[in-house]
Amino acid sequence: MKLIRFLSEDNRLFYGKYEPDRPDQAVILAADPFDGLDVTSNMAKIKQLLAPVIPRNVLALGLNYRKHADETKMPYPEVPIIFSKATSSVIGHQQTILLPTAGNKMVDYEGELAVIIGKKGKNISQENVWDYIFGYTCANDVSARDWQMQKQQGQWYRGKSFDTFCPLGPYIVTKDEIDNPDNLKLQTTLNGKTVQNSNTSDMIFNIPAMISFLSHSMTLLPGTVILTGTPEGVGFTRTPPLFLSPNDTVSVEIEKIGILTNRVAHEETRSASRE
DSSP states (O other), rough: OOEEEEEEEEEOOEEEOTTTTTTTEEEEESSOOGGGGOOOEEEEEEEEOOSSSSOOOOOEEEEEBBBHHHHTTOOOSSSOEEEEEEEGGEEEOOOOOOOTOOOOOEEEEEEEEEEEEOOOBBSSSGGGGGGGGEEEEEEEEEEHHIIIIIIITOOOHHHHTTTTTTEEEEEEGGGGGGGGGOOOEEEETTTTTEEEEEGGGGGGGGGHHHHHHHHTTTTTTOOOEOOOOOSSSGGGSSOOOOOOOOOOOEEETTTTEEEEEEEEEEOOOOOGGGG
């Protein structure tokens, strides 16, 4: 099942079941899908797709693809490298990535598979991880490399958390539709040119390993989004570096899930009195 969160033509907010043969409308869910998949018989026309989930937390893995570690000339981690992103950084499909006035010269793309947690869990064994997964979506772990690598070395949170730096979507594909998320093609394009072309089989820590690790002594809540790392081909490793610019279009496509597309623009500056 493909699940979306959207605004209807009369500006009401719904969760819905998305059906590709009717792309302009959706079957309305009776409630938040994490409270149960109660699909009604009512339809609504889609005015705007939103991020398919409002995350309780956004947790992410760094350096989790072998070829990405190789291109950065860093050793493979012995345990997962974990960081977080602000939930306020989340946007949806076709919404705009804003190059922040705080630093907009080195903003990078990172196409990733995102795992959505479906029920509360702690100290989960690798064998039981699948019981706690709700579904999957496409993600772009947008990163301001100047903040990540220069201004605040060793502390990634700010450089990963500016507004609009966590596009998710276009929908959540429930786990029953994907038999092996550790073997999915992943491709990122920038202005139609392929910049990342990989497979989740290149991950150093697979999904059971990473989720079990994250749950050790830490509760994972329903709606938690876990970004599983990015493959090789990111902009800062290239010669010359390739960073996002206004009017760019970046897309993340994952096999059996879909295509997440976002335009890029400069953040508009506003005085406090105008906000």
